[in-house]
Amino acid sequence: MGIIFRQPAMAKCRPSQKWPIPDWTPESTKWQAVGIDLCPPMLLSAAKLATGKDSYVLADVQDMRFLRDGAFDLAVSYLNQCDLPDFEANSREVFRVLKPGGRFIIANLHPMRSAVGGWLKAEDGAKLHVILDRYFDEGGRRWKMLGVDFTNFHRTLSTYIRAYRQAGFAIEEIIEPTPEAGDLERFPELDDELRVPNFMIVVLGKPAIAILD
Numbered sequence: 001m002g003i004i005f006r007q008p009a010m011a012k013c014r015p016s017q018k019w020p021i022p023d024w025t026p027e028s029t030k031w032q033a034v035g036i037d038l039c040p041p042m043l044l045s046a047a048k049l050a051t052g053k054d055s056y057v058l059a060d061v062q063d064m065r066f067l068r069d070g071a072f073d074l075a076v077s078y079l080n081q082c083d084l085p086d087f088e089a090n091s092r093e094v095f096r097v098l099k100p101g102g103r104f105i106i107a108n109l110h111p112m113r114s115a116v117g118g119w120l121k122a123e124d125g126a127k128l129h130v131i132l133d134r135y136f137d138e139g140g141r142r143w144k145m146l147g148v149d150f151t152n153f154h155r156t157l158s159t160y161i162r163a164y165r166q167a168g169f170a171i172e173e174i175i176e177p178t179p180e181a182g183d184l185e186r187f188p189e190l191d192d193e194l195r196v197p198n199f200m201i202v203v204l205g206k207p208a209i210a211i212l213d
């Protein structure tokens, strides 16, 4: 639901917009959480929910050199890696800024749904089944939502998992979320979430002790 709520903000993203880079110094301890995005309206929306212990930075998550090594206990990537041309660089950067024993939780489009194809529908609009094709053909996929053009990047499940391990992470869990009891009464449009995996959550751990090959 959050994505739908925030789409108007995404539609207004313009690379020329300016956003002050806050004073995030290695010594700074005033923030407990840092939110990073390349889109100023997204940061403004997030900043409205700020608690005072968080701050927001306009930056590319593929290059976070303004954050020092080993500074964070937890990193969360919410529907962002599918937008990145170089998700491997983002994974390496997150590994760098996490403390040993830290966790990286990634919610992403499920690779089966980022490949290609929507629902094949009957004449009355009923969803018959999802079309899955070009799964092993990795790369950009252009699509439209609410009249806005987007480019996402499709990778296979094995490409994601290999890159996380190469970055140094241990795979702790892979979750394919589905609606829970009571959700469908509130959000009947989520019924297809019980038929196909739309999203996946990967829980990664930075080993407390470096493992040498």
Ligand SMILES: C[S@@+](CC[C@H](N)C(=O)[O-])C[C@H]1O[C@@H](n2cnc3c(N)ncnc32)[C@H](O)[C@@H]1O
Binding pocket: 002, 003, 006, 010, 013, 036, 037, 038, 039, 042, 059, 060, 061, 062, 078, 079, 080, 083, 084
């Ligand atoms: C599908 S939206 C999800 C936004 C947000 N995480 C949320 O929960 O609503 C993907 C976000 O990734 C951001 N993004 C895309 N490429 C980025 C990059 N290289 N660095 C930082 N953010 C990026 C976009 O600006 C957009 O806000």
